[in-house]
Amino acid sequence: MSPRGRPRTFDSTAALRRAMLVFWEKGYEATSMADLTAAMQIGAPSLYAAYGNKADLFAAAVDTYKAEIGLEIWGALSRAATARQAFADFLRETAAAYAKPDQPRGCMIALGVLNGAGEATSICEMLRHSRLENASLLRQRLEQGVRDGEIAPTADTQKIAEFYATVQHGMSITARDGASFSSLQNTADAAMAAWDALISPR
Amino acid sequence: MSPRGRPRTFDSTAALRRAMLVFWEKGYEATSMADLTAAMQIGAPSLYAAYGNKADLFAAAVDTYKAEIGLEIWGALSRAATARQAFADFLRETAAAYAKPDQPRGCMIALGVLNGAGEATSICEMLRHSRLENASLLRQRLEQGVRDGEIAPTADTQKIAEFYATVQHGMSITARDGASFSSLQNTADAAMAAWDALISPR
DNA sequence: TGGTTTATGTATCGAACGATACAAAAAGGA
DNA sequence: TCCTTTTTGTATCGTTCGATACATAAACCA
Numbered sequence: 001m002s003p004r005g006r007p008r009t010f011d012s013t014a015a016l017r018r019a020m021l022v023f024w025e026k027g028y029e030a031t032s033m034a035d036l037t038a039a040m041q042i043g044a045p046s047l048y049a050a051y052g053n054k055a056d057l058f059a060a061a062v063d064t065y066k067a068e069i070g071l072e073i074w075g076a077l078s079r080a081a082t083a084r085q086a087f088a089d090f091l092r093e094t095a096a097a098y099a100k101p102d103q104p105r106g107c108m109i110a111l112g113v114l115n116g117a118g119e120a121t122s123i124c125e126m127l128r129h130s131r132l133e134n135a136s137l138l139r140q141r142l143e144q145g146v147r148d149g150e151i152a153p154t155a156d157t158q159k160i161a162e163f164y165a166t167v168q169h170g171m172s173i174t175a176r177d178g179a180s181f182s183s184l185q186n187t188a189d190a191a192m193a194a195w196d197a198l199i200s201p202r
Numbered sequence: 203m204s205p206r207g208r209p210r211t212f213d214s215t216a217a218l219r220r221a222m223l224v225f226w227e228k229g230y231e232a233t234s235m236a237d238l239t240a241a242m243q244i245g246a247p248s249l250y251a252a253y254g255n256k257a258d259l260f261a262a263a264v265d266t267y268k269a270e271i272g273l274e275i276w277g278a279l280s281r282a283a284t285a286r287q288a289f290a291d292f293l294r295e296t297a298a299a300y301a302k303p304d305q306p307r308g309c310m311i312a313l314g315v316l317n318g319a320g321e322a323t324s325i326c327e328m329l330r331h332s333r334l335e336n337a338s339l340l341r342q343r344l345e346q347g348v349r350d351g352e353i354a355p356t357a358d359t360q361k362i363a364e365f366y367a368t369v370q371h372g373m374s375i376t377a378r379d380g381a382s383f384s385s386l387q388n389t390a391d392a393a394m395a396a397w398d399a400l401i402s403p404r
Numbered sequence: 405t406g407g408t409t410t411a412t413g414t415a416t417c418g419a420a421c422g423a424t425a426c427a428a429a430a431a432g433g434a
Numbered sequence: 435t436c437c438t439t440t441t442t443g444t445a446t447c448g449t450t451c452g453a454t455a456c457a458t459a460a461a462c463c464a
Contacts, residue, residue, distance in 0.1 A: 004433080004438075004439045006430040006431050007431060025317065026317045030317050030322070032422080044443095048423070048424080050441095115313070128380075159391075160392065165376070169371070170375075173333070173368075173372075173375075176330075177330050186365070187365045191393075194392055207409040208411040208459065210410090234452080245412060245414085247454075250453070255452075407462105407463085409460100410459100414456090416453105417453080421448105423449105424447070428441105430442090432437105434436085434437080
Protein backbone atom coordinates (compact mmCIF):
# COMPACT_ATOMS: atom_id res chain seq x y z
CA MET A 1 0.00 0.00 0.00
CA SER A 2 2.59 2.56 1.03
CA PRO A 3 4.81 3.80 -1.77
CA ARG A 4 8.16 2.25 -2.42
CA GLY A 5 10.82 4.83 -1.70
CA ARG A 6 11.51 7.40 0.96
CA PRO A 7 8.27 8.99 2.20
CA ARG A 8 7.46 12.67 1.89
CA THR A 9 8.23 14.84 4.88
CA PHE A 10 5.61 17.48 4.02
CA ASP A 11 1.85 17.61 3.55
CA SER A 12 1.32 17.91 -0.19
CA THR A 13 -2.11 19.55 -0.04
CA ALA A 14 -1.13 21.93 2.74
CA ALA A 15 1.95 23.00 0.79
CA LEU A 16 -0.16 23.47 -2.33
CA ARG A 17 -2.54 25.63 -0.36
CA ARG A 18 0.34 27.84 0.77
CA ALA A 19 1.51 28.12 -2.84
CA MET A 20 -2.01 29.10 -3.83
CA LEU A 21 -2.01 31.93 -1.32
CA VAL A 22 1.30 33.27 -2.63
CA PHE A 23 0.19 33.14 -6.27
CA TRP A 24 -3.11 34.72 -5.28
CA GLU A 25 -1.45 37.60 -3.50
CA LYS A 26 1.38 38.35 -5.93
CA GLY A 27 0.18 37.02 -9.26
CA TYR A 28 1.88 34.46 -11.45
CA GLU A 29 4.79 36.42 -12.85
CA ALA A 30 5.65 38.34 -9.71
CA THR A 31 5.89 35.14 -7.70
CA SER A 32 9.37 33.60 -7.71
CA MET A 33 10.28 30.01 -7.01
CA ALA A 34 12.16 31.29 -3.96
CA ASP A 35 8.91 32.82 -2.69
CA LEU A 36 7.19 29.50 -3.18
CA THR A 37 9.80 27.28 -1.57
CA ALA A 38 9.93 29.66 1.39
CA ALA A 39 6.15 29.66 1.84
CA MET A 40 5.80 25.93 1.26
CA GLN A 41 8.82 25.22 3.45
CA ILE A 42 10.27 22.69 1.06
CA GLY A 43 13.35 22.57 -1.13
CA ALA A 44 13.25 23.36 -4.80
CA PRO A 45 13.83 19.72 -5.93
CA SER A 46 10.92 18.58 -3.77
CA LEU A 47 8.73 21.18 -5.38
CA TYR A 48 9.64 20.22 -8.92
CA ALA A 49 9.30 16.50 -8.16
CA ALA A 50 5.88 16.93 -6.60
CA TYR A 51 4.22 19.49 -8.86
CA GLY A 52 6.30 19.93 -12.01
CA ASN A 53 7.43 23.36 -13.12
CA LYS A 54 6.13 26.80 -12.13
CA ALA A 55 3.26 26.76 -14.61
CA ASP A 56 2.14 23.31 -13.49
CA LEU A 57 2.17 24.39 -9.87
CA PHE A 58 0.14 27.47 -10.74
CA ALA A 59 -2.43 25.34 -12.54
CA ALA A 60 -2.72 23.11 -9.48
CA ALA A 61 -3.03 26.19 -7.27
CA VAL A 62 -5.86 27.49 -9.45
CA ASP A 63 -7.67 24.18 -9.05
CA THR A 64 -7.28 24.50 -5.29
CA TYR A 65 -8.58 28.06 -5.46
CA LYS A 66 -11.63 27.00 -7.45
CA ALA A 67 -12.43 24.23 -4.99
CA GLU A 68 -11.75 26.21 -1.84
CA ILE A 69 -12.78 29.78 -2.65
CA GLY A 70 -14.62 29.73 -5.93
CA LEU A 71 -17.08 27.07 -4.91
CA GLU A 72 -18.56 29.27 -2.23
CA ILE A 73 -19.09 32.11 -4.66
CA TRP A 74 -20.40 30.14 -7.60
CA GLY A 75 -22.41 27.77 -5.50
CA ALA A 76 -24.71 30.67 -4.69
CA LEU A 77 -25.89 30.56 -8.29
CA SER A 78 -27.50 27.16 -7.87
CA ARG A 79 -28.58 27.48 -4.25
CA ALA A 80 -31.11 30.27 -4.63
CA ALA A 81 -34.64 29.60 -5.88
CA THR A 82 -34.92 32.55 -8.24
CA ALA A 83 -32.44 33.92 -10.74
CA ARG A 84 -32.68 37.33 -9.13
CA GLN A 85 -31.84 35.97 -5.70
CA ALA A 86 -29.12 33.81 -7.23
CA PHE A 87 -27.41 36.83 -8.78
CA ALA A 88 -27.82 38.90 -5.62
CA ASP A 89 -26.30 36.10 -3.54
CA PHE A 90 -23.58 35.59 -6.11
CA LEU A 91 -22.56 39.24 -5.87
CA ARG A 92 -22.84 39.22 -2.09
CA GLU A 93 -20.61 36.17 -1.80
CA THR A 94 -18.19 37.88 -4.17
CA ALA A 95 -18.09 41.01 -2.03
CA ALA A 96 -17.58 38.93 1.10
CA ALA A 97 -14.82 36.81 -0.40
CA TYR A 98 -12.98 39.73 -2.01
CA ALA A 99 -12.81 41.72 1.22
CA LYS A 100 -12.35 38.83 3.62
CA PRO A 101 -9.61 39.48 6.19
CA ASP A 102 -6.55 37.25 6.45
CA GLN A 103 -6.61 36.34 2.79
CA PRO A 104 -5.60 38.14 -0.42
CA ARG A 105 -8.11 40.59 -1.81
CA GLY A 106 -9.90 40.10 -5.09
CA CYS A 107 -10.01 37.03 -7.29
CA MET A 108 -7.01 34.88 -8.14
CA ILE A 109 -8.46 34.03 -11.55
CA ALA A 110 -9.12 37.66 -12.40
CA LEU A 111 -5.78 39.00 -11.18
CA GLY A 112 -3.39 36.08 -11.68
CA VAL A 113 -2.19 37.00 -15.16
CA LEU A 114 -3.43 39.86 -17.30
CA ASN A 115 -0.91 40.22 -20.09
CA GLY A 116 -0.93 37.32 -22.50
CA ALA A 117 2.46 38.12 -23.96
CA GLY A 118 5.71 36.38 -23.20
CA GLU A 119 6.05 32.96 -21.66
CA ALA A 120 2.87 33.25 -19.61
CA THR A 121 0.70 32.89 -22.69
CA SER A 122 -0.68 29.46 -21.87
CA ILE A 123 -1.30 30.41 -18.24
CA CYS A 124 -3.09 33.57 -19.35
CA GLU A 125 -5.16 31.57 -21.78
CA MET A 126 -6.16 29.15 -19.04
CA LEU A 127 -7.35 31.95 -16.78
CA ARG A 128 -9.15 33.58 -19.68
CA HIS A 129 -10.94 30.32 -20.32
CA SER A 130 -11.98 30.13 -16.67
CA ARG A 131 -13.31 33.67 -16.77
CA LEU A 132 -15.35 33.03 -19.90
CA GLU A 133 -16.59 29.82 -18.33
CA ASN A 134 -17.78 31.77 -15.32
CA ALA A 135 -19.69 34.17 -17.54
CA SER A 136 -21.23 31.13 -19.21
CA LEU A 137 -22.42 29.87 -15.82
CA LEU A 138 -24.15 33.19 -15.24
CA ARG A 139 -25.82 32.93 -18.61
CA GLN A 140 -27.01 29.41 -17.91
CA ARG A 141 -28.65 30.55 -14.71
CA LEU A 142 -30.37 33.32 -16.63
CA GLU A 143 -31.67 30.90 -19.21
CA GLN A 144 -33.00 28.76 -16.41
CA GLY A 145 -34.83 31.87 -15.27
CA VAL A 146 -36.25 32.26 -18.75
CA ARG A 147 -37.53 28.68 -18.66
CA ASP A 148 -39.02 29.36 -15.23
CA GLY A 149 -40.91 32.35 -16.57
CA GLU A 150 -38.97 34.69 -14.30
CA ILE A 151 -37.12 36.40 -17.14
CA ALA A 152 -38.64 37.62 -20.39
CA PRO A 153 -37.71 35.45 -23.39
CA THR A 154 -36.73 38.63 -25.20
CA ALA A 155 -34.06 39.41 -22.60
CA ASP A 156 -30.49 39.32 -23.88
CA THR A 157 -29.04 36.73 -21.53
CA GLN A 158 -25.56 37.01 -23.02
CA LYS A 159 -25.54 40.76 -22.44
CA ILE A 160 -26.79 40.42 -18.88
CA ALA A 161 -24.28 37.68 -18.06
CA GLU A 162 -21.38 39.71 -19.46
CA PHE A 163 -22.49 42.72 -17.46
CA TYR A 164 -22.50 40.91 -14.14
CA ALA A 165 -19.29 39.07 -14.98
CA THR A 166 -17.69 42.42 -15.76
CA VAL A 167 -18.92 43.85 -12.46
CA GLN A 168 -17.32 40.93 -10.67
CA HIS A 169 -14.06 41.46 -12.52
CA GLY A 170 -14.07 45.10 -11.53
CA MET A 171 -14.72 44.22 -7.92
CA SER A 172 -11.38 42.41 -7.88
CA ILE A 173 -9.54 45.59 -8.75
CA THR A 174 -11.66 47.74 -6.46
CA ALA A 175 -11.03 45.24 -3.66
CA ARG A 176 -7.29 45.41 -4.32
CA ASP A 177 -7.56 49.15 -3.96
CA GLY A 178 -8.76 48.65 -0.40
CA ALA A 179 -12.55 48.75 -0.67
CA SER A 180 -14.37 47.41 2.39
CA PHE A 181 -17.00 44.70 2.30
CA SER A 182 -19.82 47.21 2.69
CA SER A 183 -18.36 49.26 -0.11
CA LEU A 184 -18.24 46.25 -2.41
CA GLN A 185 -21.73 45.31 -1.30
CA ASN A 186 -22.90 48.77 -2.28
CA THR A 187 -21.56 48.13 -5.76
CA ALA A 188 -23.32 44.77 -5.78
CA ASP A 189 -26.57 46.48 -4.82
CA ALA A 190 -26.09 49.06 -7.54
CA ALA A 191 -25.56 46.32 -10.10
CA MET A 192 -28.75 44.63 -8.94
CA ALA A 193 -30.59 47.91 -9.37
CA ALA A 194 -30.39 47.27 -13.11
CA TRP A 195 -32.01 43.84 -12.82
CA ASP A 196 -35.62 44.72 -13.49
CA ALA A 197 -34.77 46.78 -16.54
CA LEU A 198 -32.48 44.05 -17.88
CA ILE A 199 -34.79 41.07 -17.58
CA SER A 200 -37.82 42.79 -19.11
CA PRO A 201 -36.57 44.77 -22.11
CA ARG A 202 -39.02 47.03 -23.80
CA MET B 203 19.39 78.16 -27.24
CA SER B 204 20.35 74.66 -28.24
CA PRO B 205 21.82 72.50 -25.50
CA ARG B 206 25.49 72.30 -24.90
CA GLY B 207 26.65 68.80 -25.73
CA ARG B 208 26.01 66.21 -28.42
CA PRO B 209 22.37 66.34 -29.51
CA ARG B 210 19.92 63.46 -29.18
CA THR B 211 19.52 61.22 -32.18
CA PHE B 212 15.99 60.12 -31.26
CA ASP B 213 12.65 61.80 -30.70
CA SER B 214 12.13 61.77 -26.96
CA THR B 215 8.34 61.99 -26.98
CA ALA B 216 8.00 59.43 -29.78
CA ALA B 217 10.23 56.99 -27.89
CA LEU B 218 8.23 57.59 -24.72
CA ARG B 219 5.05 56.85 -26.62
CA ARG B 220 6.49 53.53 -27.80
CA ALA B 221 7.47 52.69 -24.22
CA MET B 222 3.93 53.53 -23.14
CA LEU B 223 2.54 51.04 -25.63
CA VAL B 224 4.83 48.28 -24.39
CA PHE B 225 4.00 48.92 -20.72
CA TRP B 226 0.33 49.12 -21.62
CA GLU B 227 0.37 45.80 -23.43
CA LYS B 228 2.55 43.76 -21.07
CA GLY B 229 2.21 45.48 -17.71
CA TYR B 230 4.99 46.92 -15.58
CA GLU B 231 6.64 43.80 -14.23
CA ALA B 232 6.39 41.70 -17.39
CA THR B 233 8.10 44.43 -19.42
CA SER B 234 11.88 44.12 -19.50
CA MET B 235 14.37 46.84 -20.26
CA ALA B 236 15.34 44.81 -23.33
CA ASP B 237 11.73 45.04 -24.51
CA LEU B 238 11.82 48.77 -24.01
CA THR B 239 15.15 49.47 -25.69
CA ALA B 240 14.04 47.33 -28.64
CA ALA B 241 10.72 49.14 -28.99
CA MET B 242 12.21 52.57 -28.43
CA GLN B 243 15.13 51.77 -30.71
CA ILE B 244 17.67 53.29 -28.38
CA GLY B 245 20.48 51.91 -26.26
CA ALA B 246 20.12 51.26 -22.57
CA PRO B 247 22.38 54.17 -21.49
CA SER B 248 20.34 56.58 -23.59
CA LEU B 249 17.19 55.33 -21.92
CA TYR B 250 18.54 55.74 -18.41
CA ALA B 251 20.01 59.15 -19.17
CA ALA B 252 16.76 60.44 -20.65
CA TYR B 253 14.14 58.96 -18.34
CA GLY B 254 15.82 57.54 -15.22
CA ASN B 255 15.20 53.99 -14.13
CA LYS B 256 12.40 51.62 -15.06
CA ALA B 257 9.94 53.00 -12.50
CA ASP B 258 10.60 56.58 -13.62
CA LEU B 259 10.02 55.62 -17.24
CA PHE B 260 6.79 53.89 -16.30
CA ALA B 261 5.58 56.98 -14.45
CA ALA B 262 6.33 59.10 -17.51
CA ALA B 263 4.53 56.55 -19.69
CA VAL B 264 1.49 56.76 -17.43
CA ASP B 265 1.47 60.52 -17.82
CA THR B 266 1.56 60.08 -21.58
CA TYR B 267 -1.28 57.58 -21.35
CA LYS B 268 -3.39 59.95 -19.32
CA ALA B 269 -2.83 62.78 -21.76
CA GLU B 270 -3.26 60.75 -24.92
CA ILE B 271 -5.85 58.10 -24.06
CA GLY B 272 -7.37 59.00 -20.73
CA LEU B 273 -8.26 62.52 -21.70
CA GLU B 274 -10.68 61.33 -24.35
CA ILE B 275 -12.45 59.05 -21.88
CA TRP B 276 -12.60 61.39 -18.92
CA GLY B 277 -13.26 64.45 -20.98
CA ALA B 278 -16.68 63.02 -21.71
CA LEU B 279 -17.58 63.67 -18.10
CA SER B 280 -17.38 67.41 -18.50
CA ARG B 281 -18.56 67.68 -22.08
CA ALA B 282 -22.13 66.45 -21.61
CA ALA B 283 -24.87 68.70 -20.30
CA THR B 284 -26.48 66.23 -17.90
CA ALA B 285 -24.88 63.83 -15.46
CA ARG B 286 -26.75 60.95 -17.05
CA GLN B 287 -25.46 61.77 -20.50
CA ALA B 288 -22.00 62.36 -19.06
CA PHE B 289 -21.89 58.87 -17.53
CA ALA B 290 -23.33 57.27 -20.66
CA ASP B 291 -20.72 59.01 -22.80
CA PHE B 292 -18.02 58.15 -20.31
CA LEU B 293 -18.87 54.46 -20.54
CA ARG B 294 -19.20 54.62 -24.32
CA GLU B 295 -15.79 56.24 -24.66
CA THR B 296 -14.43 53.58 -22.34
CA ALA B 297 -15.88 50.79 -24.46
CA ALA B 298 -14.52 52.39 -27.63
CA ALA B 299 -11.04 52.94 -26.21
CA TYR B 300 -10.78 49.47 -24.62
CA ALA B 301 -11.67 47.65 -27.85
CA LYS B 302 -9.94 49.98 -30.26
CA PRO B 303 -7.91 48.12 -32.91
CA ASP B 304 -4.16 48.62 -33.26
CA GLN B 305 -3.70 49.40 -29.61
CA PRO B 306 -3.60 47.34 -26.41
CA ARG B 307 -6.95 46.39 -24.93
CA GLY B 308 -8.19 47.65 -21.63
CA CYS B 309 -6.76 50.39 -19.44
CA MET B 310 -3.10 50.84 -18.68
CA ILE B 311 -3.87 52.25 -15.25
CA ALA B 312 -6.15 49.37 -14.33
CA LEU B 313 -3.91 46.60 -15.64
CA GLY B 314 -0.40 48.01 -15.20
CA VAL B 315 0.30 46.60 -11.75
CA LEU B 316 -2.11 44.71 -9.55
CA ASN B 317 0.00 43.16 -6.81
CA GLY B 318 1.45 45.70 -4.45
CA ALA B 319 4.07 43.35 -3.06
CA GLY B 320 7.74 43.33 -3.91
CA GLU B 321 9.62 46.19 -5.49
CA ALA B 322 6.63 47.45 -7.46
CA THR B 323 4.98 48.82 -4.33
CA SER B 324 5.39 52.48 -5.15
CA ILE B 325 4.30 51.95 -8.74
CA CYS B 326 1.24 50.04 -7.58
CA GLU B 327 0.44 52.78 -5.12
CA MET B 328 0.67 55.40 -7.84
CA LEU B 329 -1.77 53.51 -10.06
CA ARG B 330 -4.06 52.91 -7.10
CA HIS B 331 -4.05 56.64 -6.44
CA SER B 332 -4.96 57.32 -10.06
CA ARG B 333 -7.83 54.85 -9.91
CA LEU B 334 -9.23 56.37 -6.73
CA GLU B 335 -8.83 59.80 -8.29
CA ASN B 336 -10.89 58.68 -11.26
CA ALA B 337 -13.65 57.46 -8.97
CA SER B 338 -13.50 60.84 -7.29
CA LEU B 339 -14.03 62.55 -10.65
CA LEU B 340 -17.15 60.47 -11.16
CA ARG B 341 -18.41 61.48 -7.76
CA GLN B 342 -17.78 65.14 -8.44
CA ARG B 343 -19.84 64.95 -11.59
CA LEU B 344 -22.64 63.31 -9.62
CA GLU B 345 -22.55 66.04 -7.03
CA GLN B 346 -22.78 68.58 -9.80
CA GLY B 347 -25.89 66.72 -10.88
CA VAL B 348 -27.25 67.05 -7.36
CA ARG B 349 -26.65 70.78 -7.45
CA ASP B 350 -28.37 70.94 -10.82
CA GLY B 351 -31.44 69.20 -9.41
CA GLU B 352 -30.91 66.24 -11.74
CA ILE B 353 -30.04 63.83 -8.94
CA ALA B 354 -31.86 63.47 -5.63
CA PRO B 355 -29.95 64.91 -2.67
CA THR B 356 -30.56 61.63 -0.87
CA ALA B 357 -28.66 59.69 -3.52
CA ASP B 358 -25.45 58.04 -2.35
CA THR B 359 -22.99 59.66 -4.73
CA GLN B 360 -20.04 57.75 -3.32
CA LYS B 361 -21.80 54.45 -3.90
CA ILE B 362 -22.84 55.36 -7.43
CA ALA B 363 -19.34 56.57 -8.30
CA GLU B 364 -17.74 53.40 -6.98
CA PHE B 365 -20.20 51.30 -8.93
CA TYR B 366 -19.42 52.93 -12.26
CA ALA B 367 -15.71 52.98 -11.51
CA THR B 368 -15.87 49.27 -10.76
CA VAL B 369 -17.73 48.62 -14.01
CA GLN B 370 -14.98 50.45 -15.84
CA HIS B 371 -12.31 48.40 -14.07
CA GLY B 372 -14.10 45.21 -15.04
CA MET B 373 -14.32 46.32 -18.65
CA SER B 374 -10.52 46.32 -18.78
CA ILE B 375 -10.42 42.62 -17.94
CA THR B 376 -13.36 41.78 -20.17
CA ALA B 377 -11.68 43.68 -23.00
CA ARG B 378 -8.45 41.75 -22.44
CA ASP B 379 -10.47 38.58 -22.77
CA GLY B 380 -11.40 39.63 -26.29
CA ALA B 381 -14.77 41.35 -25.93
CA SER B 382 -15.78 43.42 -28.93
CA PHE B 383 -16.82 47.05 -28.82
CA SER B 384 -20.50 46.19 -29.12
CA SER B 385 -20.12 43.68 -26.33
CA LEU B 386 -18.52 46.26 -24.06
CA GLN B 387 -21.16 48.77 -25.11
CA ASN B 388 -23.81 46.28 -24.06
CA THR B 389 -22.24 46.18 -20.63
CA ALA B 390 -22.18 49.96 -20.57
CA ASP B 391 -25.88 50.04 -21.46
CA ALA B 392 -26.62 47.51 -18.73
CA ALA B 393 -24.79 49.66 -16.21
CA MET B 394 -26.81 52.68 -17.29
CA ALA B 395 -29.99 50.66 -16.79
CA ALA B 396 -29.41 51.10 -13.06
CA TRP B 397 -29.19 54.88 -13.33
CA ASP B 398 -32.78 55.85 -12.56
CA ALA B 399 -32.93 53.61 -9.52
CA LEU B 400 -29.59 54.89 -8.26
CA ILE B 401 -30.21 58.62 -8.52
CA SER B 402 -33.64 58.55 -6.91
CA PRO B 403 -33.40 56.20 -3.91
CA ARG B 404 -36.62 55.36 -2.15
C1' DT C 405 41.58 74.90 -32.71
C1' DG C 406 41.36 73.19 -28.14
C1' DG C 407 38.26 72.44 -24.17
C1' DT C 408 33.88 71.35 -22.29
C1' DT C 409 29.65 69.03 -22.30
C1' DT C 410 26.33 65.72 -23.47
C1' DA C 411 24.85 61.47 -26.08
C1' DT C 412 25.85 57.04 -28.14
C1' DG C 413 27.43 52.07 -28.61
C1' DT C 414 29.75 48.17 -26.68
C1' DA C 415 30.53 45.39 -23.23
C1' DT C 416 29.51 43.95 -18.87
C1' DC C 417 28.28 44.17 -13.96
C1' DG C 418 26.16 41.68 -9.68
C1' DA C 419 21.76 39.80 -8.49
C1' DA C 420 17.85 37.11 -9.16
C1' DC C 421 15.51 34.11 -12.16
C1' DG C 422 13.68 29.10 -13.18
C1' DA C 423 15.38 24.71 -13.09
C1' DT C 424 18.84 20.52 -12.06
C1' DA C 425 22.92 17.38 -10.89
C1' DC C 426 24.31 14.89 -7.45
C1' DA C 427 25.00 12.37 -3.33
C1' DA C 428 23.15 11.20 1.12
C1' DA C 429 18.97 9.55 3.51
C1' DA C 430 14.95 6.78 4.34
C1' DA C 431 11.66 3.69 3.18
C1' DG C 432 10.05 -1.30 1.05
C1' DG C 433 11.18 -5.81 -1.18
C1' DA C 434 13.93 -10.01 -1.71
C1' DT D 435 21.41 -7.73 4.76
C1' DC D 436 21.64 -5.89 0.29
C1' DC D 437 19.19 -3.85 -3.63
C1' DT D 438 15.88 -0.83 -5.52
C1' DT D 439 13.10 3.22 -5.27
C1' DT D 440 11.91 7.75 -4.01
C1' DT D 441 12.79 12.06 -1.32
C1' DT D 442 15.72 15.47 0.67
C1' DG D 443 19.42 19.06 1.09
C1' DT D 444 23.29 21.39 -1.00
C1' DA D 445 25.26 23.43 -4.50
C1' DT D 446 24.99 25.20 -8.85
C1' DC D 447 23.66 25.45 -13.67
C1' DG D 448 22.79 28.87 -17.76
C1' DT D 449 19.79 32.77 -18.60
C1' DT D 450 17.81 37.02 -17.96
C1' DC D 451 17.08 40.84 -15.08
C1' DG D 452 17.88 46.05 -14.18
C1' DA D 453 21.52 49.06 -14.33
C1' DT D 454 26.57 51.03 -15.50
C1' DA D 455 31.67 51.81 -16.86
C1' DC D 456 34.01 53.25 -20.31
C1' DA D 457 35.64 55.00 -24.54
C1' DT D 458 34.11 57.35 -28.61
C1' DA D 459 31.34 60.75 -31.16
C1' DA D 460 29.20 65.10 -31.90
C1' DA D 461 27.71 69.32 -30.66
C1' DC D 462 28.78 74.42 -28.42
C1' DC D 463 32.00 77.87 -26.35
C1' DA D 464 36.22 80.49 -26.05
